[in-house]
Amino acid sequence: MPSKTLIESADRNLSIRRASEFGLKATAEGVDVRAIRDRKRVLIDDFAGYRQQQLMDGRFTLHRGYAEFVDAHTLKVSPRDGSAAFEVQGKTFCIATGSVPNIPPIPGLQETGFWTSDEVLDAESLPESFAVLGGGAIALEMAHYLEGIGRKVTLIQRGKQFLTGFDTECSQVVEQAYQHRGIVCHLGTHIHRVTTKDGGKHIEYRHGEEEVSVTVDEILVALGRKPASGGLNLEAAQVxxxxxKVVVKPTMQTTQPHIFAAGDICSPLDVVHVAIQQGEIAARNAHRLIQGQLVNEEADYRLLLFGVFSHPQVASVGASEADLEKAGTPYVSASYPFNDHGKSMCMGETDGFVKMLAHAHTGEILAGICVGPHATELIHEVVVAMHYRSRVQDFLTIPHYHPTLSEIWTYPAEGCADQLTEECE
Incomplete structure (x- = not known):
């Protein structure tokens, strides 16, 4: 929520910058970073305050401190206020310590200093130029926000594409759109060192076969996050x-059956809705275990959903083509571009495409990919269809209002249907 609140301000500013395309006269009179930050704080305080009330309304015993396992049934808790440590025993536990920023061992980085997304999200002022290290969701979202409010941004990604694991076409669309906005995108890099130079922070790196460097006001390390598993003394609990990452079964049980885990500490994908699902399953299974019942509820990742609030946005659900090929699943695919779609053309948002994968014999929808306007919203049409195991043949019978962004999904669905084997007819 904090990053999406800031990104909303960047989106509005981009619309103002493009006003003349729509026959409008509008100019931005500057960006008030403190006001953007304060709006974020109000919204987040409301969300967090509600959760805090739930934890402190008498239904729970809440301890604020740092915990580590003494043995499989005992925790040592060191209170945050510095008071004496104490022990807590339990029949079951759930490890949900989340994640922390991943900081690479780049020579000179620690000495020179850097920001993470935490600093960007709560800054009351921002330097004029940034080098963003990374090419995943956090890097793309932060680059979009910073450029969207007028900062100069250089994106430096080690891999040869953004969003490793996604279709290469997704990366290409985002890269071209970012470059069009003036964001320098360097992929396939290797950073040699970071130093200070002329009052700024100087990064020397290899870009392809070329040795290059850039001097910026600040470096933003956005190389993802890593599990916060340190300091828990998991060995004592045989976890x-x-x-x-904590190893878990689909029941969210660790290698110690009465100890569960949920969220970034163990998840195949570090996103909120998956963490919530895992936490609920862990809680219900812990209750079953205490009651002497069968622990049998399992997490289902068939509808694994992912979204990036870049501009254009990126979203996906289901298996990747690589996953399907590895599993030997016969499939067909079809895509359709936003630059040939009526509603997106009216909106002036023509970067990107939608893609659908379906089982080659049955026609069941196996995955959807969307890169373009409101992708994180549009993907849910495919999610709902996949939840009910819809076939592309069934999907094509669903009416879609014209002109809408949603109707673009009918084109790849038709493309997949046309490729199905005769036994599907």
């Missing part, structure tokens, strides 16, 4: 880790 296993894999690459710093």
């Amino acid at each position: 296993s880790l894999h690459k710093e």
Whole structure:
């Protein structure tokens, strides 16, 4: 919520900058970063305050402190206020410590100093230029926000595409759109060192076969996050880790059956709605365990949903083509561009496309990808269809109002239907 609140301000400013395209006369009279920050604080205080009330309304015993396992049934808690440590025992536990920013071991970075998204989200003023390190969701969203409110941005990504694991076309659309806005995008890089130079922060790196450098006011490290599993003394509880993430079964049980985990600490995808689902499953299964019942509720990641609030936005649901090929699942795919779609053309938002994957024999929709206007909203039409295991043949019978963004999904659905084998007819 904090980042999306700031991004909303950037989106509005982009609309003002493009006003003349729509026959309007409007100019931005500057950006008040403190006012943007204050609006974010009001909204987040409201959300957080409600959750805090729930935790302190008498239904729970709440301890504020740092916990570590003494053994599989005992925690040592060191209170945040500095008072004496104490122990807590339990029949079940749930580890939900989340994640922390991932900071790479780049020579000179620690000495020179840097920001993470935490600093950007609560800054009352912002430097004029940034180098954003990374090419995932956080990096793309922060680059969009910073450029959207008038800052000069250079994106430096180690990999050869943005959003590793997504279709390369997704990366290409975002890269072209960002470059059109004036964001310098350097992919396939290797950073040698960070130093100070001429009062700024100087980054030396290889871009392809070329040695380049950039001097900026601030460096934003946005290389994702890593599980906050340190300091828990999980060995004492015989809870296993894999690459710093807690190992869990679909029931959200760890390698110690009465200890559960949920959220970024163990998730295949670090997003809020998945963490909520995991937490609810863990709680219900913990209750079953205490009651002596069968622990049998499992997390289902068939509808694994992901969204990036860049501009254009990116969203996906379901299996990737690589996953389907690895599993040997026969599939067909079809896509359709926004630059040939009526509503997006009216909106002046023509970057991107939608893509649908379907089972080659049954026609069941297996995945959807959207890069373009309101992608994080549009993807839910495919999510609902997949929830009910809709086939592309069924999807095509659903009426879509014209002109709307949503109707663009009918084109790849028709394209997939045309490729199905005869046994589907």
